[in-house]
Amino acid sequence: xxxxxxxxxxxxxRFGAFTAVDAINLKVAAGEIFGFLGANGAGKTTAMxxxxxxxxxxxxxxxxxxxxxxxxSEQIKQRIGYMSQKFSLYGKLTVKQNIRFFAGIYGxxxxxxxxxxxxxxxxxxLTTAADTLVxxxxxxxKQRISFAVATVHQPKVVFLDEPTGxxxxxxxxxxWDMIFEASSRGVTVFVTTHYMDEAEYCDRVSIMVDGAxxxxxxxxxxxxxYGVASVEEVxxxxxxxxxxxxx
Amino acid sequence: MATEAPxxxxxxxxxxxxxxxxxxxxxxxxxxxxxxxxxxxGLPIVMMTLFGFALSNEVKxxxxxxxxxxxxxSTLGLTGRISESNYFTFAGRVQSEAEINDRFRRGxxxxxxxxxxxxxxxxxxxxxxxxxxxxxxxxxxxxxxxxNYAAAIVAQYQAELAEGSVGPGAIAVETRMLYNPQLxxxxxxxxxxxxxxxxxxxxxxxxxxxxxxKERGTMEVLLVSPMNPLILIIGKAVPYLVLCLxxxxxxxxxxxGLLDLPxxxxxxxxxxxxxxxxxxxxxxxxxISNLVQQQQTAMFVSLVGLLMPSLxxxxxxxxxxxxxxxxxxxxxxxxxxWFYLIASNVMIKHLGFAAVIQPxxxxxxxxxxxxxxxxxxxxxxx
Amino acid sequence: xxxxxxxGLGKAYPRASSxxxxxxSFAVDRGEIFGLIGPDGAGKTTLIxxxxTLLLADQGTAxxxxxxxxxxxxxxxxxxxxMPGRFSLYQDLSVxxxxxxxxxxxxxxxxxxxxxxxxxxxxxxxxxxxxxGKLSGGMKQKLxxxxxxxHAPKVLFLDEPTTxxxxxxRKDFWGMLGRLREGGITILxxxxxxxxxxxxxxxxxxxxxxxxxxxxxxxxxxxxxxxTYAVSGERLFPILNDLRAYAGTRxxxxxxxxxxxxLKPDAGGPEAALAYLxxxxxQTASIRxxxxxxxxxxIDLIHEQGQ
Numbered sequence: 001x002x003x004x005x006x007x008x009x010x011x012x013x014r015f016g017a018f019t020a021v022d023a024i025n026l027k028v029a030a031g032e033i034f035g036f037l038g039a040n041g042a043g044k045t046t047a048m049x050x051x052x053x054x055x056x057x058x059x060x061x062x063x064x065x066x067x068x069x070x071x072x073s074e075q076i077k078q079r080i081g082y083m084s085q086k087f088s089l090y091g092k093l094t095v096k097q098n099i100r101f102f103a104g105i106y107g108x109x110x111x112x113x114x115x116x117x118x119x120x121x122x123x124x125x126l127t128t129a130a131d132t133l134v135x136x137x138x139x140x141x142k143q144r145i146s147f148a149v150a151t152v153h154q155p156k157v158v159f160l161d162e163p164t165g166x167x168x169x170x171x172x173x174x175x176w177d178m179i180f181e182a183s184s185r186g187v188t189v190f191v192t193t194h195y196m197d198e199a200e201y202c203d204r205v206s207i208m209v210d211g212a213x214x215x216x217x218x219x220x221x222x223x224x225x226y227g228v229a230s231v232e233e234v235x236x237x238x239x240x241x242x243x244x245x246x247x
Numbered sequence: 248m249a250t251e252a253p254x255x256x257x258x259x260x261x262x263x264x265x266x267x268x269x270x271x272x273x274x275x276x277x278x279x280x281x282x283x284x285x286x287x288x289g290l291p292i293v294m295m296t297l298f299g300f301a302l303s304n305e306v307k308x309x310x311x312x313x314x315x316x317x318x319x320x321s322t323l324g325l326t327g328r329i330s331e332s333n334y335f336t337f338a339g340r341v342q343s344e345a346e347i348n349d350r351f352r353r354g355x356x357x358x359x360x361x362x363x364x365x366x367x368x369x370x371x372x373x374x375x376x377x378x379x380x381x382x383x384x385x386x387x388x389x390x391x392x393x394x395n396y397a398a399a400i401v402a403q404y405q406a407e408l409a410e411g412s413v414g415p416g417a418i419a420v421e422t423r424m425l426y427n428p429q430l431x432x433x434x435x436x437x438x439x440x441x442x443x444x445x446x447x448x449x450x451x452x453x454x455x456x457x458x459x460x461k462e463r464g465t466m467e468v469l470l471v472s473p474m475n476p477l478i479l480i481i482g483k484a485v486p487y488l489v490l491c492l493x494x495x496x497x498x499x500x501x502x503x504g505l506l507d508l509p510x511x512x513x514x515x516x517x518x519x520x521x522x523x524x525x526x527x528x529x530x531x532x533x534x535i536s537n538l539v540q541q542q543q544t545a546m547f548v549s550l551v552g553l554l555m556p557s558l559x560x561x562x563x564x565x566x567x568x569x570x571x572x573x574x575x576x577x578x579x580x581x582x583x584x585w586f587y588l589i590a591s592n593v594m595i596k597h598l599g600f601a602a603v604i605q606p607x608x609x610x611x612x613x614x615x616x617x618x619x620x621x622x623x624x625x626x627x628x629x
Numbered sequence: 630x631x632x633x634x635x636x637g638l639g640k641a642y643p644r645a646s647s648x649x650x651x652x653x654s655f656a657v658d659r660g661e662i663f664g665l666i667g668p669d670g671a672g673k674t675t676l677i678x679x680x681x682t683l684l685l686a687d688q689g690t691a692x693x694x695x696x697x698x699x700x701x702x703x704x705x706x707x708x709x710x711x712m713p714g715r716f717s718l719y720q721d722l723s724v725x726x727x728x729x730x731x732x733x734x735x736x737x738x739x740x741x742x743x744x745x746x747x748x749x750x751x752x753x754x755x756x757x758x759x760x761x762g763k764l765s766g767g768m769k770q771k772l773x774x775x776x777x778x779x780h781a782p783k784v785l786f787l788d789e790p791t792t793x794x795x796x797x798x799r800k801d802f803w804g805m806l807g808r809l810r811e812g813g814i815t816i817l818x819x820x821x822x823x824x825x826x827x828x829x830x831x832x833x834x835x836x837x838x839x840x841x842x843x844x845x846x847x848x849x850x851x852x853x854x855x856x857t858y859a860v861s862g863e864r865l866f867p868i869l870n871d872l873r874a875y876a877g878t879r880x881x882x883x884x885x886x887x888x889x890x891x892l893k894p895d896a897g898g899p900e901a902a903l904a905y906l907x908x909x910x911x912q913t914a915s916i917r918x919x920x921x922x923x924x925x926x927x928i929d930l931i932h933e934q935g936q
Contacts, residue, residue: 039795040766166669169924173882180866200885239797268733279721464717473707629683
């Protein structure tokens with residue numbers, strides 16, 4: 001039987017009269033790379049915040065790693081990793097200090113912290129830069145360190161909010177190599193992106209329009225269903241129908 | 248190589264309407280930001296109330312104890328007189344000097360009146376007598392105020408005794424309170440509070456509002472426009488000038504309406520001097536905004552860099568005459584010192600322009616120097 | 630005559646370990662869309678700020694419409710439109726108030742030049758009383774473009790106008806730029822999105838403060854026509870790792886549902902690579918020659934530099 005790591009049933013979130021997330025249903029399986037797509041203002045960020053235990057749903061149900069987003073947000077927070085473009089590392093700390101700090105926050109023991117720090121530094125090929133201030137590193141390295149930090153406590157699922165903005169094509173792909181690698185270790189990856197070629201890397205994608213899930217499935221199946229060659233074309237076709245323009 | 252002539256300015260929009268648009272925009276920012284509006288208009292009210300009532304050095308209902316080795320009509324009469332006054336509350340008798348110490352330590356009395364055993368005898372037969380006032384000087388300011396008040400009451404009592412011919416002329420204690428005959432000190436704070444408020448708001452609000460444009464990136468767009476930066480600077484200053492003037496009016500209303508500041512001050516002079524000082528603080532704000540890049544820094548510099556020296560060196564909290572020479576020299580460079588001098592001369596002492604010409608000229612000179620610095624440090628680029 | 634001429638520009642920031650710009654030279658023709666394409670930190674913003682007279686270069690010269698960026702900065706400021714990288718309008722003013730304010734600052738009125746922005750502004754009109762801070766990313770960007778256009782600039786500088794904006798809004802935005810170009814405006818635009826290169830007349834690929842290639846998209850692809858192969862198959866991630874381990878591989882990167890593979894000249898061609906994959910059990914793997922796209926070119930250039 002499939003183990004579902006994220007489940008949403010009629011998940012809804014209203015802000016006053018505005019329904020940001022409108023009765024969405026989705027399931028993400030363990031180890032899956034799930035692409036969460038949508039135009040600006042379609043409701044992605046709100047839905048993601050609910051899954052991360054940062055916002056309560058107005059109605060409907062969401063479970064993440066087996067815990068209810070409404071009542072057990074603290075348990076959820078211990079079992080997920082989160083990384084966004086804005087969530088950055090401490091620039092005035094070194095690479096090692098950052099990893100140690102976040103590992104400590106996630107409650108790893110002193111011995112585990114030490115072992116993990118060495119492991120990450122080695123895996124990222126940062127041995128020579130381990131004692132460099134994060135501020136002095138290129139953006140691509142920071143992103144990879146952020147990802148490593150977000151998964152340092154071996155979460156069931158890691159949420160990535162536009163993780164690859166603004167880097168060159170090679171660095172962007174190196175980042176995805178890390179995602180593939182984490183997924184092969186069984187980590188579930190829930191990712192938003194504006195790069196449509198990255199949508200193709202996902203096992204499955206959903207496309208949100210006006211707060212609802214307008215399409216969901218494997219990239220190849222979606223393309224076949226809409227009779228087009230790429231997820232981008234599916235996206236454009238759906239997002240054109242959007243009626244709302246607020247954030 | 249041929250060049251393209253700039254023609255934007257020749258399209259019929261004058262610098263004046265640019266300026267008007269700028270002031271209008273600035274006014275909208277202020278009116279739409281509830282928080283800054285609250286600070287701008289609420290701060291003078293809060294500060295005036297705080298200083299006027301809570302923080303005033305007026306002493307009310309101070310507990311006092313009496314050490315009276317031989318109670319008699321005179322000592323009882325004097326004790327009664329002291330406890331009748333608004334300033335003191337009788338807190339019992341003590342039997343020894345040690346007990347006074349004890350009461351002070353527990354904090355339930357701040358003054359002790361000690362009568363010698365032969366008080367009545369001395370007063371009647373020698374024509375003078377001694378009493379001792381012991382004050383808890385762990386807070387020296389309050390201690391001196393408290394003992395002054397008590398001494399004044401004693402002197403008054405003695406004068407009454409003399410009038411009733413109970414005994415030959417008793418000694419009057421000379422306590423004269425200049426400019427504050429009722430010993431009511433609430434409104435003494437008005438010039439100081441006004442100085443601080445104008446310094447803080449004028450400098451902080453202007454610098455923060457300019458630096459906000461840098462931080463949000465709108466400054467970039469404004470710089471890459473044909474607009475003269477002078478319009479930007481003056482356009483920024485005008486709304487805050489108006490707001491600071493409103494604050495001056497609020498302060499004056501509160502002073503006369505609530506704190507019973509005696510009338511008789513030359514108000515047009517006071518407002519004109521305030522205007523000059525507001526200009527000084529606005530230019531200070533401009534200088535700050537030219538030198539820093541973040542709103543937080545601007546706020547920090549205004550608070551720590553301006554408010555602290557203003558508090559210390561204006562003469563409002565700490566008398567400048569008592570400072571060591573180097574600090575006294577520094578205080579000459581602090582604009583608040585001069586405005587505080589002007590404001591207290593005009594508001595409290597009711598002096599005219601002739602008496603404040605010197606500080607006025609100094610303040611005007613400072614403003615010009617600051618304006619020059621602001622102009623020289625304004626960056627045409629990032 | 631060129632609209633923008635850049636000659637040997639160099640710029641270093643104090644305390645930075647590497648130079649922001651090193652010996653950058655190029656010229657932008659009148660009426661073309663010129664794209665500066667490269668990752669964050671490549672020097673695109675520095676370059677645009679020098680051209681919009683906001684920064685001074687350490688070395689070299691630059692001119693816009695014949696005006697020197699240092700000496701004649703006032704003349705340039707009256708002639709160009711500029712949209713900085715981050716959203717730089719007043720969040721607490723409404724859509725209409727922002728436009729009116731910027732029109733006045735640039736010495737004109739909305740009425741006088743409405744025809745210039747009518748195409749874009751008409752989409753914003755239903756929301757004109759909304760505060761700019763409450764608009765969605767795509768709408769903010771349209772408003773910023775209107776504000777940069779309202780004074781009829783001859784040259785438009787756009788610094789990463791589409792960063793963080795969804796694909797649909799990006800498509801719309803480029804449609805607008807195309808129509809503006811037909812109206813004769815010269816546009817210099819920077820972007821980190823490689824796929825937007827296809828919308829530019831010419832592009833400069835920027836990496837680490839240098840221009841590593843400059844041409845039309847077709848020209849770039851032509852001159853870097855390395856033999857590129859697309860590999861697809863069932864288990865893509867293992868295939869990628871196996872291809873990277875292959876002795877004949879120069880480099881291999883994921884491109885959507887395929888991998889793009891560039892082989893060493895002596896590697897025995899695609900047949901040998903396919904045989905290698907089949908030998909490792911990737912029975913469904915297939916391989917075909919493709920025409921490289923701009924990302925392939927960029928990867929190739931960076932790879933060359935890395936060697």
